[in-house]
Amino acid sequence: MLLELFWRFFKIGLFSFGGGYAIIPLIQAEVVEQQGWLTQKVFTDVITISQMTPGPLAINTSTFVGMQVAGISGALVATIGAVIAGVIISLLLFNFFQSHQESKVVSTILQGLKASSAGLIASAALTIILLTFFTTSEFSQITGLSMLDIRAVIIFIGSWFLLKRFEIHPILLLCLAGVFGFFVY
Template sequence: MQLFWTFLKIGLFSIGGGYAIIPLIQEQVVHQQGWLTEKTFTDIITISQMTPGPLAVNTSTFVGMQIDGIPGAIVATIGCILGGCVISISLYQFFQKHHESLYVSSALKSLKASSVGLIMSAGFTILLLTFFESSDLSTIGLAAFDWQAAILFAISLTLLRKFKPNPILLMVITGFIGFFLY
């Protein structure tokens, strides 16, 4: 039940979805519940990004699997999507009624800005965990910096921005390289 309620809360309060939800999931499963370490959580986020489907749903499934096997995966996934389904249906009905309202348009603009902040926070957390294996700024030091990860990141970013290769191919290649580096 605790797994269901935790992911129901996550599903209900996951404004922005995708990467914006990562800090909320991390806060719940790593810091509050203590179910996972930051390293395991980062691994789950990485796997969730590579598998088809929404990031929040994939993450809830993998966390549930880690905690309680297949029953945990089912319960966490249902908890995660139930809130979104109810909210989506309610919002659809609301927007059908108020689609021309200036107030509704203003609220949506501020939600977009908030989502960008959440996405940037998630990206920063993933970078810290990748380069320093910690997201706690007070424990980060140059001695813990992973130069191999930084170089692989810089090469991947350069390739993506300059040559725009297929991202799946790039993930396969970097995964292969990481297999030998680590």
């Protein structure tokens, strides 16, 4: 199991571009859809906890998924698997960019990667929104507004209002929303 965890997260780290939010669909595909290690609900909870804890989202998510699948050793192996590819690639890219600083081709490739990352981030955001408000990540499974979680919508709107109107610190807002959610759910 540990070797499988390492391999899956090594692949995720190897093929993820654009940071934490861009990695969410890749992790979801591996651990929920392909391996079935986590349910969609547990995965959503892992993403939520990963966002609230200090540190990069991709590392936190890898750690929490590994913990759910194989305990502390799973957390360690999944985290190392997710990070090691990025470290190796970063070192190789640093050397490459140092020797090709003025290349227009390299600049154009980077523009393409930025666009791809924006698409992955938008996909992750849409997945989180659908899971939060409709408890599904697929548009085709939404049968109407009766599936809409009104409590989640109220917490979202209230949080947004408090953040924009009163500029409440995000950590305090997360705590307040968590307490409110505890009582509402």
